[in-house]
Amino acid sequence: xxxxxxxxxxxxxxxxxxxxxxxxxxxxxxxxxxxxxxxxxxxxxxxxxxxxxxxxxxxxxxxxxxxxxxxxxxxxxxxxxxxxxxxxxxxxxxxxxxxxxxxxxxxxxxxxxxxxxxxxxxxxxxxxxxxxxxxxxxxxxxxxxxxxxxxxxxxxxxxxxxxxxxxxxxxxxxxxxxxxxxxxxxxxxxxxxxxxxxxxxxxxxxxxxxxxxxxxxxxxxxxxxxxxxxxxxxxxxxxxxxxxxxxxxxxxxxxxxxxxxxxxxxxxxxxxxxxxxxxxxxxxxxxxxxxxxxxxxxxxxxxxxxxxxxxxxxxxxxx
Amino acid sequence: xxxxxxxxxxxxxxxxxxxxxxxxxxxxxxxxxxxxxxxxxxxxxxxxxxxxxxxxxxxxxxxxxxxxxxxxxxxxxxxxxxxxxxxxxxxxxxxxxxxxxxxxxxxxxxxxxxxxxxxxxxxxxxxxxxxxxxxxxxxxxxxxxxxxxxxxxxxxxxxxxxxxxxxxxxxxxxxxxxxxxxxxxxxxxxxxxxxxxxxxxxxxxxxxxxxxxxxxxxxxxxxxxxxxxxxxxxxxxxxxxxxxxxxxxxxxxxxxxxxxxxxxxxxxxxxxxxxxxxxxxxxxxxxxxxxxxxxxxxxxxxxxxxxxxxxxxxxxxxxxxxxxxxxxxxxxxxxxxxxxxxxxxxxxxxxxxxxxxxxxxxxxxxxxxxxxxxxxxxxxxxxxxxxxxxxxxxxxxxxxxxxxxxxxxxxxxxxxxxxxxxxxxxxxxxxxxxxxxxxxxxxxxxxx
Numbered sequence: 226x227x228x229x230x231x232x233x234x235x236x237x238x239x240x241x242x243x244x245x246x247x248x249x250x251x252x253x254x255x256x257x258x259x260x261x262x263x264x265x266x267x268x269x270x271x272x273x274x275x276x277x278x279x280x281x282x283x284x285x286x287x288x289x290x291x292x293x294x295x296x297x298x299x300x301x302x303x304x305x306x307x308x309x310x311x312x313x314x315x316x317x318x319x320x321x322x323x324x325x326x327x328x329x330x331x332x333x334x335x336x337x338x339x340x341x342x343x344x345x346x347x348x349x350x351x352x353x354x355x356x357x358x359x360x361x362x363x364x365x366x367x368x369x370x371x372x373x374x375x376x377x378x379x380x381x382x383x384x385x386x387x388x389x390x391x392x393x394x395x396x397x398x399x400x401x402x403x404x405x406x407x408x409x410x411x412x413x414x415x416x417x418x419x420x421x422x423x424x425x426x427x428x429x430x431x432x433x434x435x436x437x438x439x440x441x442x443x444x445x446x447x448x449x450x451x452x453x454x455x456x457x458x459x460x461x462x463x464x465x466x467x468x469x470x471x472x473x474x475x476x477x478x479x480x481x482x483x484x485x486x487x488x489x490x491x492x493x494x495x496x497x498x499x500x501x502x503x504x505x506x507x508x509x510x511x512x513x514x515x516x517x518x519x520x521x522x523x524x525x526x527x528x529x530x531x532x533x534x535x536x537x538x539x540x541x542x543x544x
Numbered sequence: 545x546x547x548x549x550x551x552x553x554x555x556x557x558x559x560x561x562x563x564x565x566x567x568x569x570x571x572x573x574x575x576x577x578x579x580x581x582x583x584x585x586x587x588x589x590x591x592x593x594x595x596x597x598x599x600x601x602x603x604x605x606x607x608x609x610x611x612x613x614x615x616x617x618x619x620x621x622x623x624x625x626x627x628x629x630x631x632x633x634x635x636x637x638x639x640x641x642x643x644x645x646x647x648x649x650x651x652x653x654x655x656x657x658x659x660x661x662x663x664x665x666x667x668x669x670x671x672x673x674x675x676x677x678x679x680x681x682x683x684x685x686x687x688x689x690x691x692x693x694x695x696x697x698x699x700x701x702x703x704x705x706x707x708x709x710x711x712x713x714x715x716x717x718x719x720x721x722x723x724x725x726x727x728x729x730x731x732x733x734x735x736x737x738x739x740x741x742x743x744x745x746x747x748x749x750x751x752x753x754x755x756x757x758x759x760x761x762x763x764x765x766x767x768x769x770x771x772x773x774x775x776x777x778x779x780x781x782x783x784x785x786x787x788x789x790x791x792x793x794x795x796x797x798x799x800x801x802x803x804x805x806x807x808x809x810x811x812x813x814x815x816x817x818x819x820x821x822x823x824x825x826x827x828x829x830x831x832x833x834x835x836x837x838x839x840x841x842x843x844x845x846x847x848x849x850x851x852x853x854x855x856x857x858x859x860x861x862x863x864x865x866x867x868x869x870x871x872x873x874x875x876x877x878x879x880x881x882x883x884x885x886x887x888x889x890x891x892x893x894x895x896x897x898x899x900x901x902x903x904x905x906x907x908x909x910x911x912x913x914x915x916x917x918x919x920x921x922x923x924x925x926x927x928x929x930x931x932x933x934x935x936x937x938x939x940x941x942x943x944x945x946x947x948x949x950x951x952x953x954x955x956x957x958x959x960x961x962x963x964x965x966x967x968x969x970x971x972x973x974x975x976x977x978x979x980x981x982x983x984x985x986x987x988x989x990x991x992x
Contacts, residue, residue, distance in 0.1 A: 286986035291659050291691040291769075291944055293987075378808040380817070401962065485750055486806045488958045492951060505636045507948045507981070508664070510643075 273521075279514035280304050304515035314516065317496045320405075324495070325473040327409040328416075332469055333462065335413070336420035341450045343421075344428045355425070362418030366478035373411045374486050399487040408490075411479045416472065420465045427461035428454060463535050467528055474524045477501070496520055585676040586882075590875035595620035598877050601638065602652035603630040604700075604863070604900060605829045610893035614880060621876050623650065631753070631861065632950055635660060638868075642666040647868035649877040653697060654863045655688040656753065656942045656950075662696050663944035667866040671695045673878040680886045685903045688939065689864050692771065697864035698881045701900035703824035704857045704933035705757045708831070710819050711843040711922070719819075721845045725789060728848045732798040735819060743800040745820045746812070747790050749961055750803035752953035753860050758822070759783045760858030760938045762850060767943030773990040774943060774982055778975040784968050785850070791960065791967030801961040810834045822847060824860040825930045828917035829899025840922050844929055857937040862903070901930050908934070945981050952977045 283300040286293045308314060339358050343351055361369070376382050377398035385395045398407045431454065439449050455462075477497040484490040484498075492506070493499040500520070504513035586592040600611065600623050608625045615622050626648065629637055635657040641647045642664065653661055661667040674686070674695040681699050689697040709721060717738050722728040732744040748754060759766070762782035768775050793799040800818070802808060812818045814835040821827060831842060847857050865881040867874055884890045891907035894900050899917055902908060913927035920926055943949075956970035982989050 284985070286663075291662050292694060293663055293944070295663075295665065375807055378806065380811045380815075381807050485803060486808070488749055488801060488803065488962045491955045491958055493955065502951065505640060506632075506951050507945075508639055508660075 276514045277518055279511055280518050283511045300511075304512045305519065308512060308516045308519055313493050314496065314499060317493055317499055321473065321476065321495055323405055324409055324476060325470070327405060328412050328473055329466070329469045331409070332413045332416045332420060333465060336417050336424055336465065337455070337458075337462070339417065339421045340424035340428055341454060343425055344454070345446055345450070347446075355422070358421055359418035361414050362416065364415065366415065367482050369415050370411055370479045370482040373407075373414075374483055377407055377483075378486060399489050401489050404487070404489045408476075408479050408483065412472075412476070416469070420469070423465050424458060424461050427458055431457050463532075467531060470531065471524060471528060474520065474527070585672045585674075586875050586878055588672045589878060590873065592875040592879040594873070594876060596622075596649075596873035596876040598623045598650055598873060598880060599648035600625050600650040600652075600880075601628065601634060601648045602650075603627050603634065604652060604894070604898040605826075605833070606897040607652075607894075609897045610884065610890055613889055613893060614883060621880070623880055632657065632947065635947060638666055639664055642868065642870065645870060647870050649868060649871040649873060650881060651866050651868060652700070652863050653866050654753070654861050655859070655939075656756070656861075656946045658689060658697055658864065658866065659691065659942045659944045660947050661866065662691060665869055667696045668869045668871065668874060669694050669696060670698070670867055670878060670881075673882060674698065677882050677886050680904050680906065682903075682905055684939070688862070697866035698878075698885045699862075699864045699903035700885050701826070701862050701894065702903045702934055702937075703826055703860050703862035703901065704930065704937040705761065705822060705824050705847050705860050706827070706857070706929060706933050707845045707847050708821040708823050708827050708842050709845060710816060710838070710841055712841045713816050713819055722848045724852055724854075725848045725850055729789070729793060729798070732793055736798050742817055742819060743812075744798070745818055745822065746800035746802050746804065746809065747794050747957075747961065748802070748804040749954055749957040750805065752950040754804075754822070755786070755953065755957075757824070757858035757860035758786050760940055761847060761856055762786050762858075763938065765940040766949070767941050769941070769943075773988045775990040776943065776975060776979050776982065778949065778978060779968070779971050783971055787967035787971045791965075794961055794967075795964050805834075814838060824862075825901040825933070826861070826899050828919045828926070832899075832917075832919045839919055842920055843923050844920070844926055846929065846933060855932070855936055857933040859937050859939050864903075901927070901934060943978070943982070944987065945978060945985065948981045949974055949978045 685699040764782035892912045895912040916926040956973040960970040
């Protein structure tokens with residue numbers, strides 16, 4: 226209604242040269258966008274373009290002694306070729322796949338379960354439950370990993386001590402197979418909170434008349450959850466699914482911090498760790514740039530693919 | 545109107561600049577190299593007495609206390625210590641900072657990291673400043689910081705390796721201090737028999753410098769250059785001997801395979817799960833931080849040798865003070881660097897508060913070395929042993945891609961320990977990858 230009034234006011238002013246109101250109306254959105262655009266360009270767009278630029282170059286040494294001269298040269302696609310032919314990169318991608326299969330369903334499944342439980346009518350201590358489940362998300366990733374590192378290292382672990390007290394064989398968190406579960410556990414522990422809040426908020430937005438009519442028809446709470454709530458949550462589930470997928474593709478904090486504590490996590494265990502190792506430890510920033518561009522393109526392709534596949538199912542109702 | 549006021553401002557600033565230049569150049573009179581540092585050599589970099597604010601990236605224990613001595617004496621030349629990382633990690637950050645153009649003026653670099661920094665243009669040539677203190681260090685110390693007649697850092701400390709052992713537990717379990725590595729292996733098996741939850745020591749996949757020092761003791765020389773070509777010989781006989789020895793011990797379970805410097809290792813060192821630690825002179829200071837409850841329980845012996853009666857050691861680390869190429873106050877920075885490593889009060893501070901063994905020859909006879917480190921009051925002859933080890937320690941030439949070799953060490957030995965493989969395969973991986981990286985960078989490598 227306000228827009229209608231405004232339009233008529235504008236049309237009324239069209240007769241007079243109204244220089245002050247029109248430019249303001251037109252430039253106001255841009256003024257609001259400007260700071261965000263500056264940050265976007267400076268901290269996202271320019272570094273991405275610079276990484277792209279670096280990925281086509283390499284450094285060559287002239288002179289043989291220690292005191293050599295280094296110059297940057299253009300090398301075309303050779304960084305990409307050596308990245309794609311690096312068996313270590315493919316091995317890390319395989320490990321990332323295993324990690325993703327462990328993390329994404331577990332995290333989303335548990336987040337959905339907790340959101341549904343918190344949304345059911347007869348639950349008590351709702352706000353305490355929300356806070357308790359969300360709290361791990363508030364712990365920064367590296368701190369959380371150090372915390373769990375203490376839990377996993379045999380002679381300082383309270384978990385092991387408790388298990389040994391009871392008399393059971395102590396679990397080894399750092400074997401080549403259990404390490405996947407150990408690292409996934411940290412991600413799931415930290416990520417459930419955020420996903421649960423998103424799903425819970427989406428649940429709260431659902432019209433409660435549906436539940437009333439369902440109860441009148443004789444549905445139990447479990448049937449309401451399975452047959453009404455979850456199907457209506459599909460857009461939120463797709464969104465949290467995509468976020469989790471992207472987080473999996475970018476896993477870095479947990480394995481990088483755990484790596485010095487144990488022998489089963491190499492410095493190139495995950496793709497992003499390999500990029501970090503290339504860029505900053507072995508000083509090959511050019512091949513690291515190529516690898517990170519490849520990873521970004523792959524992430525984009527996968528995200529777009531998953532989204533377009535699910536588009537009709539997730540957003541069909543909005544259309 | 546705007547143009548003329550701009551011109552006025554410009555001309556005013558130019559006049560001021562010229563006046564300042566005139567004042568400072570007329571300021572000091574050239575003196576002939578007394579006071580260990582304000583001599584002619586430093587003037588080639590600028591004015592060593594001009595005010596400056598310097599940043600010093602270092603990790604030596606309590607080095608802030610030593611720097612405080614300088615800060616009190618030089619109120620207009622303040623040095624700020626930044627201990628954000630140690631050793632190899634710091635090299636990574638220095639390379640990145642230099643690329644960004646904001647490397648710190650002063651940096652503590654280990655001897656093996658210096659070629660990497662020089663090769664990447666991060667460390668500045670300090671030959672002229674080194675001349676003012678040339679006689680303060682031995683030729684072998686200068687050899688660690690000089691390449692093809694150019695010096696790139698002032699040596700700070702040397703770190704010969706020695707064997708730390710739990711004197712109290714050795715007595716309790718009736719063990720004898722080993723003289724040779726064969727005796728050490730037998731002792732490891734004996735410890736496992738007598739106390740199945742203890743280990744004689746651990747082999748760390750995280751500490752390539754430790755392995756390099758042991759290889760040095762055996763006579764290895766990983767890189768060499770004739771000025772034109774590099775040759776890489778990481779898989780030489782000496783290194784393979786060291787690798788297969790430790791591989792045998794780890795794979796048969798008599799020695800642990802856990803990395804050092806983790807909470808697990810700290811606990812193991814504190815509660816006696818690990819009975820010995822082949823380490824370097826600075827080990828006592830580290831023990832203070834890692835296992836403070838074991839004060840007075842550790843003792844030190846010479847590192848076991850490969851043959852009976854042999855008394856040779858290797859180096860684990862040891863660092864120097866370098867100045868970055870980007871530094872705008874090189875003269876003042878070098879004045880500080882030479883003070884830190886040669887002046888009696890600084891060297892005394894390095895010994896007593898940082899727990900390092902100084903590279904300066906005068907420092908090695910300082911009275912501060914008469915009393916043992918705080919962690920080991922029971923061993924009064926600690927520094928006598930240290931100087932013995934320093935006299936006999938072997939070193940080798942470091943190449944321009946030590947960072948790559950060290951990175952491969954971690955991954956390769958992790959895999960070998962985890963999979964129970966022969967450790968010589970890890971050494972082979974280090975050799976292959978180092979050669980490949982040198983060739984990729986554009987160095988010419990001789991094929992043997």
